[in-house]
Amino acid sequence: MSAVRSRRREGRDAWLLVLPALLPVMLFSVYPLVYGVLLGFTDAAAGLGVETHFNGLDNYVELAGNELFWKSFKIGLVWAFSVTILQFLASLGLALLLNLDLRLRWLARTLALIPWAMPPVIIAIMWQLMLNPSYGPVNRALDAIGLPGGVNWLGEAAVALPVVIVVGVWAGMPQTTVTLLAGLQSVPAELNEAAAIDGASTWRRFWHVTLPALRPIITAITTLDLIWNFNSFALVFVLTAGGPGGTTMLPSLFAYNEAFRYGHFGYAAAMGNVMVVLIGAFLILYLRAQSRRRFQ
Template sequence: MSTTRAVPLPLERVRRVSGLERARRREAIALVMPSLLPILVLSVAPLVMGVALAFTDARLVRNPEYAFVGIDNFVRLAGNGFFWESFRIGLIWAVSVTLLQLVAAMGLALLLNSDLRMQGLTRVLALIPWAMPPVVVAIMWQMIYSPNAGPLNAVLGAVGLPDDINWLGNFSLALPAVIIVGVWVGMPQTTVTLLAGLQQVPSELYEAAAVDGAGSWRRFQTVTIPSLRPIIVSITSLNFIWNFNSFSLVYVLTEGGPGGRTMLPMLFTYLEAFKNRNIGYAAAMGVVLVLVVVALLALFLRSQFRAEKEG
């Protein structure tokens, strides 16, 4: 029985290999730093500063002087009913817009994935809402919702329905009206993502399902949805974050009115920081919002991954 021994590498070769490894590490760090520095400066540093300010009584004044107050801001926030009401409205807004975006985008993606005439032009037109600045979109929809000269009321009047509805000033209609605008604005990006996923689904799966006698709805349930599930989970999670953190669209449309019916938590935090000038208190609101959103997303993703494993 013969045994083999590991031949030790010469000392010069070991040094050469270790030198190459160090050079590769330095090269990797040099390649990463240009992209890492902006993240550290523009994202991580403000986040750390915001968390630090949440424990102070900082105010937005010319010569700021603030002191450490511990968890006083969070205790005060726990009893702020207006903030938690805005949080409830924000959840209604984010969940409604996210789900409606998914449903509408799925239908549009299926339509664009079919053999349409002028398909390229149709896809470009579908991206127009995404390409428009949020402020321009909000002003355009203000004109559409105008109670006096808006085209929406004009159409309603032409078919014999009430034509003097104040869509953005009505306590019951303001939030649904804003949700419709949010769906219209965010639908294109979801459509593009789902359309890319649909084009990756093998046509053989649909053909096999059709041979087995599956109709259109059955093929959608058994082929399309399982194939797009990872994409649906990721785009839904991102949309929820984006929608919950919405600010400019709702601010231009209603400024949180009427009577706070569209006061989203980010808008509430903005007004507290830059109108009331309570930077420390607003920072505490931001910390709470980040923690709650992260917790909700963690629960959602955990349930999705568990469902995938069981499936």
């Protein structure tokens, strides 16, 4: 009996130790999440004294026929996948470069982290100034080398989304680069040395030794990047606010407008719930495919 009492006391003490850290998580993460899910099944709207009623699946039925939302969802997928893939490729190349024993490597690593130290709003304002069609340095540089300048990079429907994707790649590279660089430094040097002795070229050593060793890290960071990019808001909101003509209208911006411009809180919450379910389903399939490939 004394052993059972001792285990119970230890369990109670453990909960008491965890409780101070658990309460903020419950208050600021779990409660808003649960409240948001429930809100999607109501007709909650902005205004004083407006009553909220449970309306079941009405929001989701209306959302199923909302072509503008599904158009924004497609744009969000294009944005998220493009930024994630380009970000990974650029970060992998930079991580490989920073992993070499070069002079001033410490300075290069420090400079690579600059976008990480800047808030998304500041990054967006900086790029707005650089891409300004009248006095931005990008157009001036194009004029200086004889190429046509004066392009309204963020105001023309044909180029706005690709430009915003480039900005998103630049802004998100540091964390991906640091993660991949840490993975490269954890790859045993003996494996590459053994492959080199066997006559493997640099490319074959990278493809058959380095890349397989990085696969768990690649899976983790690309999954996180995809979630972060799909849920991106501040960067695109400041850059274009979803324009021009809705060509950069991400689903998070669409839901924001529905909630805070038109006051349809319940409908906007339903949009958030749909986004979570669809992205969650895709991530489950992606992680399952990666785990099967890992154990083959």
